[in-house]
Amino acid sequence: MTFLAVLAGILLSGVVVLTTSHAVFSDTAASDGNYFATGDVDLTDELENATVLFEVDDMVPGQAEERCIEVxxxxxxxxDLVKVYSGGATDDGLAEWLAVTIEQGVGGNYADCSGFGGQSTIFDGSMDDFLADHTDYASGVGSWDPSAAGEKRTYRITVVFDENAPDTTQGASLTDLSFVWEVQS
Structure with a gap:
């Protein structure tokens, strides 16, 4: 048995010597200069948020006001889609008597809506409903899906004071109304 133990020891030591004494070749490849940077979504309007769209005093029943803005x-x-929603307003009873239509298309600008065309209506209802139901991106309205930087759409907003508004609307106001355009990725 000693002979077998000696033989096993010699074989085992030979394996250890062979596995630890052979030469090793190696090579590497590197990928240098890697980086990560975020992209952005950026939306601007032709007024650069500097001017209000509507400043209307002394409205009378049946009066319509129209404005365009290029985004x-x-x-x-x-x-994803560009959506329009209300950023809030102060209403003392006028909003339910104002009909609002929001269309998106091309052409026209803040100074003049002539040339506006190719439109689709994205909201048609009362200002009261617009203020209550469209308050953030998830509930906003719109179908424009920009495909490249520099792409533009014009929005035409028409507001009509209901010709059947009651006398109780005399002196009423809707102030601090904010229309918000938002895009997300």
Missing amino acids: TYLGSLDP
Whole structure:
């Protein structure tokens, strides 16, 4: 048995020597200069948020007011839809008597809606409903899906004071109304 133990010891030591004494070749490849940077979604309007769309005094029943605003997508990412919603308002009873229609299309601008065309209506209802039901991106309205930076859409907003508004609306107001355009990725 000693002979077998000696033989096993010699074989085992030979295996250890062979596995630890052979030469090793190696090589590497590197990928240098890697980086990560975020893209952006960027939306601007022709007024650069500097001017209000509507400043209307002394409205009378049946009166209509129309304004256009051009919105441009400037981001680097492929965004989801551009949505329009209310950023809030102070209402003392006038909103339910104002009909609002929001259309998106091309052409026209803040100074003049002539040339506006190719439109689709994205909201048609009372201002009261718009203020209550469209208050953030998830509930906003719109179908414009920009495909590249520099792409533009014009929005025409028409507000009509109901010709059947009661006398109780005399002196009423809707102030601090905010229309918000938002895009997400």
